[in-house]
Amino acid sequence: MTVSILIFLPLLAAAALVFLKNEVAKLAALFFAVVELALSAYFLANYIPGSNTQFLVDQSWIPQFGIYFNAGIDGINIIPIMLTTLLVPIIILTTFKHEYTKANIFYALILFMQSGLLVVFTALDGFLFYVGWEAALIPIYFISALWGGENRIKVTLKFFIYTFAGSLFMLIALIYLYTQNPSHTFDLHEFYNFNMTAKQQGFVFLAFFLAFAIKMPVFPFHTWQPDTYTEAPSAGTMMLSGIMLKMGIYGAIRWMIPVVPQGFDQYYPYCITLAVIGIVYASIIAFKQKDGKRLVAYSSIAHVGLIAAAILAWNVTGVQGAMIQMLNHGINVVGLFFIWDIISRKLGTRDLSQLGGIAKNNPWFAVAFLIITLGTVALPLTNGFIGEFLLLDGVYYYNITLAAVAGTTIILGGVYMLRMYKSVMQGPTNDLTLTFTDVTGTERLVLVIICALIIVIGVYPQPILHLSEASVTQLVGEVNAKLNALHAPAAAVPVK
Amino acid sequence: MEKFFNIVQSVPLNHYILLSCILFSIGVIGVLTRRNAIVIFMSVELMLNAVNLLLAVFSVFRNDPSGQVFVFFVMALAAAEVAVGLAIIVMVYRNTSSIDINVLNKLKW
Amino acid sequence: MEVKSSAIDYLPIIIQMLVAVGFAVGTMFATHALGPKRKTADKLTPFESGIEVVGNARTPFSIKYFLVAILFVLFDVEVIFMYPWAVNFREMGFTGLIEMFIFMATLLAGFIYILKKKALDWD
């Protein structure tokens, strides 16, 4: 059994969904997503932690360009894959209270996107990676633009052009790597194994960084993000923030730094600085937001900035932190957006100043919101804690000052998240919030699942860390070995 | 007198090339500067004939008949072009009563 | 054509042209000098069978003439292609015959087409 089944199942499901009626499509989509989850669980169960790639599929695709349909699961991508298969059914579940027009297309697009995302995460061939990267982009564009809010057309086009621009530069970088490597393939490991001059690597690094930075997004490439998150339908926002931005993080870990270590070596100080600036900047902006969804969007920039900084610091701790934080952030941010989805659906507004006192009459909702908020602010024993801790640790190894600045994310995050919680849930109830009814049915189910995940991972993260540990250690080690060899004559390079 | 004929016969190739280049340039300039469709068309024909001259000259200087055969092709296709081109010009004239290409500005140039 | 004409062979033609031009120009000048010149407005109006001149003579004329001209251009060029063939006909033998028959068949196909299209009917 290879990962191709994992990739193609959602695709086929999407095709089937087009021909179904709206009501049936909803259930069918959930069914397929759960089947997908089960499949991935099967893979997880059979996965042997280690560095070698498993469940490999390796088919010739475009031989004249040395392109293979080459995908598999290893320690680096298992977490994002699990994240995807886990979150998609949850996201589908969150939409059950919505009545979308042409729901069959909507769910088909979500499943299509899932397929694209899985291609991105499993691909071991540069071309395949790129195709998945773009394939995931098309459906989310249509999801956002068709079912989104007022300004959706302009905003989503901006989003599309931004990300497409980034990815085209990545395409050039990939083609360049293809032409430069001696065996003329797009194979990832081939990319790892050959050497280019520092200048060439620098260019490739910049191209990759542009693509990934836009996707994550890292300051100053983030301008598309808050608008898009705000305008997209909730499910779209969840797909974007929960899974899609992990493409950037994952890409950096797998496709950027190990492929062009020397390029990375030249530019990473600037990149980290950008990431850290982004953290502080986004936190401050988040602080000022009145729209709850927008606030979460900015908080996401801040969190992702920290992940980016940790990756760019490039040490085992940081990368491991990034790994687990990818999962955590996905869960948390989906939870938060779902909370806001519920509020805006029930009350028709997301303005913090108009809300308040919801907690009084709605205990289920209050508890869930609290848990998710705490998870996001990284309270110990929630999932956020372990991730952020490792990330900060990673950055700290690189530079104490930066770590200190980056650490403000926890403080600032705590402040604005709790302020948000307070202004929504506590204080006096007003006419509007009185109408709020407690969560029921699928909403309650989703919130329970998310809260459970937050707590379980927070208490016992070890199995997840264990999944990726060997691979990460090896990857980090290889790159650092290359860099050390490079710096050996100059000596006196701090070992990371 | 004998010398005179020798000179006539041995006009250097470059002079022919120069002549056709000049004719060709006149044609090009005509196309670019004139606004009357017929005159433009005639300028184009001048360009083609400059080419024909040069082809014939090369053909003679290289003792290779294919150049002259090419002239035939050029003439035949120029004739076809004349037929179609004049028909188009007549059509335009019937609709607009003008063959000044400046009148044709419904579509932007 | 084995015989090659050189530029010299055309010299007499140039002489003849010069003579012709000389004759035409000379005669023109002679009549100009010899004839009387008594111009009146009526004499200089175009002849229109004695009645008042109506409009300009430079008016569009029947498209038929134009069509004939276009067809001439096309057919004449096709005919030109036959000259080298006709001159070398004996050397080319049977293949040449067939090839030219194909050429002429195409020509005829076009010819019959324009006939059927009534491009050459004058009414």
Add this chain to the structure above:
Amino acid sequence: MDLLQIGIKAGLVVIIFAISLVVAMYSTYAERKVAAFLQDRVGPNRAGPWGILQPLADGGKMFMKEEIIPARANAFLFIVGPALAIMTACIGSAVIPWGQEIKTGSLTIDLQVTDINVGILYIFGVVSLGVYGVMIGGWASNNKYSLLGAIRAASQNISYEISMGLSIIALLMFTGTLSLKEIAEQQHGANWNVLYQPFGFLLFMVCSFAETNRSPFDLPECETELVGGYHTEYSSMKLGFYLFAEYINMFISSAVMATLYWGGYNYPGMDWVTAHVGPVIGPLIGTAVLFGKIFAFIFFFMWVRWTIPRFRYDQLMDLGWKSLIPLAIGNIVLTGVWITVYDKFFK
């Protein structure tokens, strides 16, 4: 080619030029006489004995007439038209072989202005240019009759040029050359082309009539509907040029017909004459024979003019396009098949 030859050629040019003019002049006289003969009347008889000086009188009158250029005409083109007509008519004779080479001692005199290898094409080229004279003149007059005449002339000339070109192809398949000299030489003795191409000759002759705007194809100047056709506005020698050009064209086309189909300067028993009478006299007799043939054709032209009524314009075009072209192509096909079969089986 040395200076002497150039001199001889120049002399020949002038002689032929003069002969053309004289023939043309006397053709006008002949035309009237022939017309008179056919209509059973006397014809011009006042100037000189039998009116023989009539052409000179006509010429003199032309010179003395007032030259009128209509006010609305385009003066420059109005003058260029007839000049072009006469010029093109006059240069057509350059490639016609008027006789055999005359050898006297070291000197060889070629009775042809120049023998170029594309003689027939030259003639066609010059003849096609002739229509410009008519067109330019007719258009420049700014007269409706003239314009119609000019258009008719152009349209007629180009229509018949196709069939003319096609009809001659069958001949070329026999001769294998475009040089009139060679064609004439090939018909040595009585081996005349008309024997092989009688039908081609007929086609060619019909086309010649049309090309020279002679009756029954004189639509461009048909006086019943178009007054004077393209030369309605012309007067004095400019009118003379047009009339002259027509007669010279008639002369040239007679010469071409005689050369291409009727053996040119060849006559039966010419070798015997050259051998026994003399190397100068023999060829000169040939030249005389050629002129005899030319005059016969000219007479034929006139005979037709005064016998056959004029075509209607649509009949004219129908004849040209719908009859002559298919017939000419048919002639080519037959000739081609015949030559191929003959070469393959009987040679």
Add this chain to the structure above:
Amino acid sequence: MNTLIVISVLPIVLLYLGLYKAKNALLPVTIVGLLVALGLAVSQWNVDAQPIFSGMMLFDKYAIAFSSISILSTILILALSKEYFERISSHVAEYYAVILFALAGIIVMVSYHNLSMLFIGIEIMSVSLYILAGIKKTDFASNEAALKYFLMGAFSTGFLLFGITLIYGSSGSFDLDVIRDWALTHTAKTVDPMFYTGIMLMIVGLCFKVGAAPFHFWTPDVYEGSPTLITAFMSTTVKTAGFAAFLRLFSTCFASLADLWTPTLMVITVITLCVGNVTALYQQSFKRMLAFSSISHAGYLLFAIVALGINSGNSVFVYATAYTVASIIAFAVLILVQQQSGNDNFESFNGLGKRNPFLAFVLTVAMLSLAGIPLTAGFMGKFFMFGGAVAKMQIWMVIIAVINAIVSIYYYFKVIIAIYFRDAERAELVAPGYVNVVLGLSVVITLVIGVYPNLISNLIP
């Protein structure tokens, strides 16, 4: 070879069918004839091709591949033509015939082995197109398009011919092999200035024909003024053939002197890309936008010639196929929309997603393909082009191209936005069955090639 004969005889048959009033037989006969021609072309595939007709033509795999795509796209376009020409004029048979004559010219253009055939092919095609551009006799825009196309086309022919002549003058032959051999004995430094000038003039002439900037100025007007179906033919089949001819010449003859002409062509490519894209941005008319975008696509196609390599033929083939199929979809939908709303503005497409979801879907796929989004054929085309260019280290050009690709998203998505996100009070748009067949087929081709380009990307050795 037989293909060419069939395609030459077919229009004559059609003309006679038209004479004998067999109007209903026209389209079936055309399509059957073209299919026969296509079959004959493909049947030559495994034949080891040698120059035929005294070295005039060479039906090698390159020629067969491009002939096939040209014939195929013509079939697709003609399949849309049912009832289209009847609305314009009564001389229906002539239009089919003239289109097929143009196609015959195209076949010659892609299979020439002698510069005279290049010239003849281009002229047969161009002269037919002049007529086609003006088939709406009373329509002013159509007249103008025909006149402009004619004058510009004849003008460019002059340049092409002068180029051919100079090349003949220096190399002594029109035969591609002889010219190549001649070029091989010279280096960029020692080559005759006449030869160099010849190459430059041929570039000018060919760039005119394929509508590359700065010789593009006729393109938008002609494309806009011509009847839409003819525009579709011009911007797809004709453009493909133009590039096939362009590439054949440069890859066969002038490859060894690449240093001479690459810089010029590079400049042309960059200008073409930028001009096409930037002006397309400002268009309000869909048809005109397609015209300008076709200029920028010409720019992408030029990449293959600038970065001449063993894969250039395949790159052009894939790109041209993708572009052709996508454009046919776009024009087919445009024709339907135009018929309903009476104009070709973007607004006419408003709410198409509701009015006819199938049309909306295929047009979306076409736009994505033109924009070069993965999983469509257009992406594969761009990928092949960029791949070739990067391999030749033309990185800066690729970056410029990428920036242009990003710009192009904007105007292609304008259509998608109009289709799905804007509403219009219009009746449902019903597409006739034959249009749906063509569209369906085109979409399938686009997607299949987008996923598995190997089907067509390895054809040309």
